[in-house]
Amino acid sequence: AEGERSADGGSAQQDGEQPEPEAGAAEAEGAAGQEDKENEPAAAGENPDEVETEEEAGVEEGEEAAGEQAAGEAEENEEWEDDDMALVDPSRLTRDPTPEAQGCTAVVVLVVRREGGAGPQIFCANAGDSRAIMSRAGRVVALSEDHKPENPGETARITKAGGYVQHMPGGARVQGDLNLSRAMGDLRYKKPENLPPAEQIVTVFPEVRTFQFTGDDEFMVLGCDGIWERTGNQEMVDFVRPRLASMNGDAKSSLSKICGDICDKGLCPSMDTAENQAFDGTGCDNMTVMIVRMREDLVERKRSAEEEPEPEGKKQKLEEQQESEQQEKQT
DSSP: OTTOOOEEEEEEEBTTBOOOHHHHHHHHHHHHHHHHHHTOOOOTTOOHHHHHHHHHHHHHHHHHHHHHHHHHHHHHHHHHHHHHHHHHOGGGGGOOOSGGGOEEOEEEEEEEOOSTTOOOEEEEEEESSOEEEEEETTEEEEOOOOOOTTSHHHHHHHHHTTOOEEEETTEEEETTTBSOSBOEEOGGGOOOTTSOGGGSSSBOOOEEEEEEOOTTEEEEEEEOHHHHSSOOHHHHHHHHHHHHHTOOSOHHHHHHHHHHHHHHHHSOSOSOTTTOTTOOSOSOSOEEEEEEEOOSOHHHHHHHHHHOOOOHHHHHHHHHHHHHHHHHHHO
C-alpha cells in the first residue's frame, strides 16, 4: 500500500561497557616494533661469531621481555576481570561453564502477505524473556509475553515436570537459578526423557501469537530483556515514534542511531549507591535491540493528524459548554 516500505536497524551493547579499540591498536603496534628491532642487520666490521652471539642474546632478551610483558598483561587482565566481576556480577565467578548450563532466548517476528486481497498477517514466536512490541497509531501492541517462572501457566508446567519455583529478591527463579522459564539450551533442566519438549521444566517450545496487519501499524521494536529493564512498552513507543517522525538521511543508519539511543537510555548511570541512590541492579545487562519501520510516511501521518480540523459537532458542543460555564460564573 502507499506509504508502506519497511526498513530496519539495530544496536547492541555488552554489560553496559563501551569497546576500547585503542588498546588493541597499541598492542599490535608494540608487537610490530619489537619484530623490526629484532631483525636489524649487524653493523659492518663486527666479528660474525660475536654478532651471532649478540643476536642470540638479543633474541633471548626479547623473549624474556615479551614473557615479562605477557605475564604483566595477564596479571593486569586477571585483576581487571576480578574487579569487573566483583563490581558487576559476583556470581560470574561461580557459574557453571559447561554447555549444559548455557542458554539463549529468542523472539522472532514474521510478516506474511496473503493472496486474494486479504491483508498481511503478523506472527510472533517467543521463547524466554526477549520481547517484541508494535506501535499502532502511537498505541503499543504487545506482540509477545515474557516467559517468567511466576506466570501461572509456567509455574504449573515446571512443578508438573518435577521442578520448583523459588521466589527471591528481584523475581522468581526456576530451581532457584534461572529467572526465565523458556529458552534454547539450559539442557540440565531438560533431562526427563519421558517428557516431550513442551513439558520440560524449561522448554524451548515457543509461544506463537497472530495479529492482523492494519494501516495504522507503524513500527516494531524487538529487544532482549536488558532493553526492557528500565523502559516500559508504551514508554518505548513514545521514545521511538517522534524520532522516527523526524528521521532524515539513510534509513538504516538513522534507525541504528535510534537503537543506540535506546541502549544509552537503558544504561545504569552508576552502580555506586553514593552517586546513584536509586540503583536497583537494573541497567547493567547485555542489550540488543532492533527497530523495524513498516511505514515510510510516518512524518506525513503525524503532521496530518496534528493539522486535522476538529469535527464541527465536537467544536459546537465545546462552545456551548464554555458558554454555559460562563453563565454560571456570572450568576
